[in-house]
Amino acid sequence: MKLDEIKNAALKYFTIHGYEGASLSQIAEEVGMKKQSIYSHFKGKDDLFLQVLRNAKEAELASKIEYFDKVDSTDPEKDLYGFLRLVIDLFQKNEQSKFWLRMAFFPPAHLAKAVEKEVIEIEMEIQAILERKFKDWLDAKVIHGDTPKVPTLAFVGVVDTIMISLVYDNDEKRLQDKLEACWTVFWRGISHP
Amino acid sequence: MKLDEIKNAALKYFTIHGYEGASLSQIAEEVGMKKQSIYSHFKGKDDLFLQVLRNAKEAELASKIEYFDKVDSTDPEKDLYGFLRLVIDLFQKNEQSKFWLRMAFFPPAHLAKAVEKEVIEIEMEIQAILERKFKDWLDAKVIHGDTPKVPTLAFVGVVDTIMISLVYDNDEKRLQDKLEACWTVFWRGISHP
DNA sequence: TCCAAACTAACGAACGATCGTCAGTTATAT
DNA sequence: ATATAACTGACGATCGTTCGTTAGTTTGGA
Incomplete structure (x- = not known):
């Protein structure tokens, strides 16, 4: 599932660089898509972060x-x-x-x-x-x-x-x-x- | 000394927001000057950070x-x-x-x-x-x-x-x-x- | 069974904002 | 007058976000 791939990539970059240091474009690139596409699955960066957190x-x-x-x-x-x-x-x-x-x-x-x-x-x-x-x-x-x-x-x-x-x-x-x-x-x- | 004021403000923002989350404009504003003025005292963000660290x-x-x-x-x-x-x-x-x-x-x-x-x-x-x-x-x-x-x-x-x-x-x-x-x-x- | 409608996931383009940095200029003080 | 420190202005880059669009899939009624 692409949704889980995004979460996993986000997890990785949040862990390495922290919330502020992790960028959506990096995360998107990791799963082979553009950062705008993340918005098809999450409301925004905060939403992505909180779901990963939970x-x-x-x-x-x-x-x-x-x-x-x-x-x-x-x-x-x-x-x-x-x-x-x-x-x-x-x-x-x-x-x-x-x-x-x-x-x-x-x-x-x-x-x-x-x-x-x-x-x-x-x-x-x-x-x-x-x-x-x-x-x-x-x-x-x-x-x-x-x-x-x-x-x-x-x-x-x-x-x-x-x-x-x-x-x-x-x-x-x-x-x-x-x-x-x-x-x-x-x-x-x-x-x- | 203005130099110490900058370091203190930097210390504060680095501590609260981390390196990536702290911006030079915030730090400069805290001591009442523009972010470009920081370059009169430090070579850049990394230099400021490393001095504060030491x-x-x-x-x-x-x-x-x-x-x-x-x-x-x-x-x-x-x-x-x-x-x-x-x-x-x-x-x-x-x-x-x-x-x-x-x-x-x-x-x-x-x-x-x-x-x-x-x-x-x-x-x-x-x-x-x-x-x-x-x-x-x-x-x-x-x-x-x-x-x-x-x-x-x-x-x-x-x-x-x-x-x-x-x-x-x-x-x-x-x-x-x-x-x-x-x-x-x-x-x-x-x-x- | 077939076609149209609705939904999904990704896209390119662009937004305003902010980032760190550099160059050149002005003000202040010794 | 000289040096230091602050300024203005601008740079390219990147940030998170929004928009409208396209292609592919699913759904529902005739």
Whole structure:
């Protein structure tokens, strides 16, 4: 479908150059048509951007929810580390993940409100899932602490760190080192009585 | 000085709209002159950008180095937590810090190489300082672990997390919660035998 | 089954606006 | 008078967008 080709090309250029730096003529050229033809499928640049954004959001959310659905949830060490690996995997082979990260941090100024709404929505949903898991693990005394909020936020922090490393530590070795270091310290911090 | 006013205005617009989204006419208008007048002080947009970038880098590096110079280095709990507070403080009252973060993550594509060079330089310098501190603390057995590299990278991770939170958790409360959570888990992870 | 109508997707041409940049000129201050 | 800094004016390029048109496809009624 030509419509999806346009979205994919837009995704690519938005990710590389940002909203302002990506031009419709470049995007159109990528799919072998003129920029005017984009208007047969989208109302304009903003519309194209927001549709790409929503697609990326859905993909991002779906794969993360799916992970926690299929996990047995009795072994936090395995499940949480597996989630970090999933994040890395998504980011490296999924164009949408990189796009999502960039726009979550630095959205086009005139669409900041709309983007922020989507970002908060997905962030809260993931956090709620994690918090339920941590509560169960705390109750089962397989990890230790006073409240599920602390390990949840700390783990979200580890995820953030990994994503940052994915953006600018182009060195694969350094990413692995950071992952191991953060994970080691985090796990000791929550598993110890 | 008009030259500094231009740099400050440029810093502001680069930070809000990114390199591509910031225009010389906006920047010039901010300081009350025409965009052509900028060429009396800078060779062009790239030159202006790179000068602003280097200023930001120096400010960023200087304040962090200064912190570790004036700290006594015998109490890691106080020193490290204090560093996190410094990062938050810098970010909130220093325009350059936000600019630096944005460009470190998403530099203008045609200047990516030049930006990356500066980013790696500062990153390595801070990391080297931290690693020496952690080595001393490990030797003094005030923290525990096998190698200084692990707590260093983990701490850098905490710093990254805080900066991310500074960018898009506009809620001050949420920032504080994340800081406390990350710090609590991190500190337990490295201080426990 | 056939023809006309409606719809779709792409096009060329052009719009006003803005972009970064350069050349030449004027004003200001030492 | 000399240098610096701001100006006016203009340059080609590109931006997002709109218009009217064309070709191809789908639809609906006779």
